Amino acid sequence: MADGPTINTIAERAGVSIASVSRVLNGLPTRQETVRKVMAAADELGYVRNAVARSLKSRRTHQVAFAMADVGNPAYLAMLREIQPVLKAAGYRLVLHSTDAVVADEIDVLHSLGERYVDGLIMSPLRVTGQHLEMLAAARAPVVIIGSVPEGTRVDNVRADSRTGVRLAIDHLYALGRRRIGLVNGPLDTVPGAARGAAYREALTDLGLPYDEDLVRIGDFYRAEGGRAVAELLDRVPDVDALMCANDLIALGALDVLRAAGKRVPGDVAVVGMDDTDLAAASWPALSSVSLGSAERGKAAAELLLDRLQGGDREPRVVTVPPRLVVRASTAGPPDAAAGHGSAERAEGREGGA
């Protein structure tokens, strides 16, 4: 791997100055003869521009960072899938950070913006601390936050509306005749956890249903722990007839546990997930899920950032993506009155048995 050619090498070979080489390579007006010589030399040498040197001079890296809370979570992956092509189309590379939702790591990423190895950042923190806000205010490059930040924070911001999302799900379950609706939530000190908890309570109140603490269980946002929380809930409220789960992974855990407990879904218990990930469609019974528009949020965030990178100053903008309830088999009908027949799945002819 001998050192690659630089514009100096080319200049020498073509018998012109490095300035001319640069001009030719950038398409600035130049005499035909010079263009020809430079191009020929560049071709023969297999010249490729050095991105680092260009960045140093131009103060632009054409890189954007995406700091996702969790590389394993399909909701973030959905964002990633949308962010990637938008950036690519605009000529930006994507630098991926995984913070595992650890605050220190997120602060680290914000801090490292000062190193100027990227032109901007998209970040999706699970929790937003005072430290986050401080760093955001001092950030040396444009940042877009996916998730909610306190009012008045001067930063571009893309939000889901999980409050309305929970409402959609609860109303749906209510309309199906469910009255003992449980909530399996993630930690209350996360932004989504808190929002979903509050929205659940509110929705019940508005529907005139009592709020029962035994119907609310808290775990983390993963399958195993979600299942554990559901088991606990079943233990306390055996006749629960619907479960609102704070995300799809929790809902999968719920399906596991319900199945093990001999409960039919949706015959005995209807289950709704959240995020509408690929897993929802893959599970059996297929999971009704509230889409919080992960894909749309990713896209919006990327576009906000590009706009900021290209446009320069403007007031920070807040984009809110509306939720959408996707109804599948896991909530496909009213609860069974009797035991064991005419479940919704059967009505649709989709069950696995003969």
Add this chain to the structure above:
Amino acid sequence: MADGPTINTIAERAGVSIASVSRVLNGLPTRQETVRKVMAAADELGYVRNAVARSLKSRRTHQVAFAMADVGNPAYLAMLREIQPVLKAAGYRLVLHSTDAVVADEIDVLHSLGERYVDGLIMSPLRVTGQHLEMLAAARAPVVIIGSVPEGTRVDNVRADSRTGVRLAIDHLYALGRRRIGLVNGPLDTVPGAARGAAYREALTDLGLPYDEDLVRIGDFYRAEGGRAVAELLDRVPDVDALMCANDLIALGALDVLRAAGKRVPGDVAVVGMDDTDLAAASWPALSSVSLGSAERGKAAAELLLDRLQGGDREPRVVTVPPRLVVRASTAGPPDAAAGHGSAERAEGREGGA
């Protein structure tokens, strides 16, 4: 956003030369007094090293690129999940490219290595063309290929062994008493497609089963098209009793279609997927799947690359990750003799019905 401080700013404020500032910041031996002054100035100014300038000088970017064929495919995501922390731990950032398995895009990525914006590359091409090999030979930075390359290609290489993987699955199905085993494959001009097709044929031969063209269908590697291919297969061979699917997405498509056709899984048809993605565990019935060690391959690739980045020259290495069959409900027993009772799921008491 006033221009951030540079070592010049610090030097001025501390009353020393930029060389001293640099030495202090890099921990080179310096008088205590100088260290103190520089540190104080740096702190007050909120100085952060400029990564671009450092890279230009040191010819190291501390970035590594991962070019994945498809951001949507869980198998590649599993690699990503392993690659990320390995690189992070070694102080490298991850630049993510999605090539959508388009050859031109992959060549582009290889070409752009010349821009020196990364120190190395991990790439997982679906097809390896002559153009790939040419670019690999001329690459200006170390590359690790995930997937098979022709013998003698001088490049670090991490392989799955899908031949043995298919063999594991077919032997398993045979042991369960299945004799009409279909294959739902992806395109034959892809490396995995070709390997799986050949392995299937070989396995049948070794087991003394006839090779029947009607039992082999080709689609792409996605759910919808996989389902279509299965429908076609069912049409030609209604009494097929097992399906080997070239990946999990195809297998999910198979489950969809089998369910719609009123076939029980595994009672009538056993189904095996490949890649052992999250989806396999999430589906119902849970999918038996051949793990090709995506996670291990990602990890191995990252480690090979780091070794190369740190160690310098050595002979190219080939790492082969052995496959592993993960048995779940979709192959949990022998075919039912009679119609409709005693399926494996029921035996395990896990079905959705009462």
Add this chain to the structure above:
DNA sequence: GCGCACGCGGTAAACGTTTACAGTAAACGA
């Protein structure tokens, strides 16, 4: 008291570009 080693720190070059500025030659008008 003188020469020398040694520990520090400053000057300047280098990494590979872009670009402001100045310089040159040709073309043109008076």
Add this chain to the structure above:
DNA sequence: TCGTTTACTGTAAACGTTTACCGCGTGCGC
């Protein structure tokens, strides 16, 4: 013929670091 415009090209500075090299002052041995 001469000045001026025009069209191009070269010189050099700059982006923010790292580092080779040199010079200076101190302390030591003789």
